Amino acid sequence: MPYCAHCRWHYDGAPSFCRQCGRKVYRNGLSGDFALHEEISPSVPAWLTDRRAYVLVALVAIGSALVVMSRGVAGSTTGLTGFPLDEAWVRLVYARSLASEARLAFNPGPAEASISSALWIGLLALLIKTLGAVGVSVVALAKGVGIAAAAGAAVLSLIATRKLTGSPAVALAVGMLVALDPTFAFAGASGIEASLFAFLTLAFLIAFLDRRLVIAAAILALSILTRFEAVALAAAAAVAVAVPSMTRLRSMSFSRPTPRMALSIAVAVFAAPLAFLAWGYIDGTGDDGMMPRAAYLAALLWQAAPEVSISAVWQGYFASHVWFLTGYAALIGVPLVVIGILTIIRDTGWRGSLIVTYPLTVTLAAAFLLSDARAPWGFERRRILDALVPFFAIIVAYGAMGLWRGCQRLNRNASYDTKAAARGIAVFTAVAIAFPPTLALGSTWDRLSSDYLVSTRRLADTYFTLALYARDALPPDALIAAIEPGTLRYVSRNPVADGRGLHTRALSYRQPLESMSAARAEYAALPMAPSYTSWPAATLMKEFAAPPWLGGPGVGLFRVEPTRLATKDVPGAFPTDRLRRLDYLDVGNDLSEKAHAYAVGTDGGVSRGARRLSRAVSVDDEARGFQGFETFEIAAVPGRDLILARRFDGTRATFLMSLDGQALGEWQPRLGDHVVNEDTVRIPGALIRRDRVRVRLEIVGSGASAASRAYWAFVDE
Incomplete structure (x- = not known):
């Protein structure tokens, strides 16, 4: 039934305007609870209304x-x-x-x-x-x-x-x-x-x-x-x-x-x-x-x-x-x-x-x-x-x-x-x-x-420039894997596997590096960040970086090819030819952890993946995340300096270190250029009184976490 939203008058037939106020009459039954302002006061300047x-x-x-x-x-x-x-x-x-x-x-x-x-x-x-x-x-x-x-x-x-x-x-x-x-x-x-x-x-x-x-x-x-x-x-x-329709229906005022x-x-x-x-x-x-x-x-x-x-x-x-x-x-x-x-x-x-x-x-x-x-x-x-x-x-x-x-x-x-x-x-x-x-x-x-300028300049100097290079230097049908695939696909016209899995659905629900491996691409366009440069199969061909004042990591074009993994029980980031190995704790391996009485405060679970230790060495190893502390027993030689080596994921953490209950001070393992790192600490021989010592590493700071992959015990030759 036609009605006026301003006066609430209902009409029979098909009138166009309300007889009471002259406003436009609406023709559906969804009457509102307020009137729109269709008319403007004549005193308002014309330029405000036209x-x-x-x-x-x-x-x-x-x-x-x-x-x-x-x-x-x-x-x-x-x-x-x-x-x-x-x-x-x-x-x-x-x-x-x-x-x-x-x-x-x-x-x-x-x-x-x-x-x-x-x-x-x-x-x-x-x-x-x-x-x-x-x-x-x-x-x-x-x-x-x-x-x-x-x-x-x-x-x-x-x-x-x-x-x-x-x-x-x-x-x-x-x-x-x-x-x-x-x-x-x-x-x-x-x-x-x-x-x-x-x-x-x-x-x-x-x-x-x-x-x-x-x-x-x-x-x-x-x-x-x-x-x-x-x-x-x-x-x-x-x-x-x-x-409002339900309200009108309950009051029996809803017209058919x-x-x-x-x-x-x-x-x-x-x-x-x-x-x-x-x-x-x-x-x-x-x-x-x-x-x-x-x-x-x-x-x-x-x-x-x-x-x-x-x-x-x-x-x-x-x-x-x-x-x-x-x-x-x-x-x-x-x-x-x-x-x-x-x-x-x-x-x-x-x-x-x-x-x-x-x-x-x-x-x-x-x-x-x-x-x-x-x-x-x-x-x-x-x-x-x-x-x-x-x-x-x-x-x-x-x-x-x-x-x-x-x-x-x-x-x-x-x-x-x-x-x-x-x-x-x-x-x-x-x-x-x-x-x-x-x-x-x-x-x-x-x-x-300023943010718009920085964002467009960074994208132009990294992915856009990389795409132009790929268009000229790579075969036209070469498959490229990328985390940001749009610019690369449009400009280079090469097929691009989306590492996020959004536009390449076979890669969905995977971690980025896992999807990179599953893509079976010949090349990869990846940010120059440790989490990506640590991928063992990727060899850097050319880096594309924005000016330093823009900030943010550059982007690298990598060649993807099979790589040989090193034995995981041998350190790869420092020389061991003048050291004699006494013991090896494989963190994440149940038998090795039991043999060394390994324990942590709050267990963060075990993860595994192949990662690069250095440009020449890559390993496939387990890592156990933890919060609070970790403790273990490891072999030593009484009276001789103990060189304790640790392989760990690259999270910066500071530890309070103790040996058989004796406080040794703080140790902050050094980070390298990759996700997996190795570092050593020398413990004076005067503190070594047994052929098997208990080491405890407690993380400084509440809520901080760390992840260990392996420990070695060495003495000098």
Whole structure:
């Protein structure tokens, strides 16, 4: 039955406007609990309500993204021509495959899709097929779409706020907050779908508030095809519709839907699940069921998550990247957010509740999945929440409105003698609200624009340069294994095995080095970190490093070939030709541990793997992790210096050492260039009184851990 959301009048027939107030009449039965502000006061300046406001906000958003990209352009153009994250190149690999071969495949051969954004890849494939055919760079296409979507999201945030509040000034402020947000500008210029997802979620919000069910359902389906996090948006919208509908049903005031309205409701209910299943069909496997690969892996992380950690999300994202919550600005920002949430609930009821429940749900999900990430997040993690920036801006705007209303009530209730003081309090409140966050905005801009330059330059100087070298120096069909496969696959065009198992599913659920071995690749592109350079099968061919001021490890191109392992009971990191071996304790071997009365404080379990000790020596050995202490008996010669050698995993630890109960002092075994290390300590012969001594090593520091692989006892020849 047609009705007016403002006057609550219901009409027979098919009127277009309310006879009482003249506003537009809605035609479905999902009446809300508040009225949208479709009309603007004539006293409002025209430029705040027409297209000039939209153009202003869009231009500011585009300018913000260009400022982020152009930082340091005088010294390097990588900010304009590169991406800050390898995932952007991964999406281009799939888009190129879809455009040229009409299939989703990361490598030649059988299609093996594992896409993180179906709509983004499809859109890029269309642009590559059209604009790319006339010579437009794929980097320009990806960045252009992202920046355009960011500008569109800023405009839609303005429109949504104006519908909600009826204030063009507040709406323009929200649009400008989104357009000037450095985190959102970074996301728009990143070459991935964060800004497009924000654009679609805001479009859904507007259609949902306007009760355009079919349009809202179609936009929601596109949102799910962009990111599976839109499932949280669908759930929030379902709650916003179901609760008032159930209330009306209990009160027997629910009108019987017409066939057209019933069809609209059916489309709204089934569009989102069908989109999710369609993505799962093209991207899932027998293990994943009908879930998209990214959603399936997120579900596994959810199951393995130890606990929810709000502090991790606060420290990693909000306190470091949301400008009105960083530093001292949080003293203003946190109360504004709380007041904004309460004001939204009071003003909009259930229909507007998804403005709060949707970002809250996604934030809680991030608190589960990233509970161990307490340092400021890089863009790889930050992009999960960047699409929520427009919703945060709306909440903050409502907080400022709620605070201003309180000041106005104080002014109205003040006596004649105190009105001047009340006005002063209102002005002071406005200045206090604006000043600290404005200062924080400037510092956040400086930090994030610098971060964009560093990220793009590091990726360009490492993986991109390596990919160019591989394209020229390696056979075109040579298989390369890599932890970051996107740049290498797109630029070199060589087949690339993804060591994370995401795009090479045969390598899923393995440790990185285990997956490298299982890939049977001829070459490997690996970070120059001890955990990777210690892989025995890898021989360094060429290293690619960013300038020292950028920080971070370089990347090496390694040749992968079988290697001969040394005997594990012989030390490989120091010479033993002038030493006589007395004893050998093989840690992790039950018989050897029993023979030497080996014991630890808290047992961390046994692991095994082949690792490099030096460039020439590699061993396959067990390691036992522990906390607290370890103790064992080992052979000695009374009166002669005992040289105790230890093979261990490369965790820096300091031990309090004792021999037969006598304190010997501290020992900190030296670390080398690889994961597995060896070091020795000389114990004076004056302390050796028996031919078998008990050694105890206690870790200094509570909660610290270590891992031992072997011990030897030597004396000088």
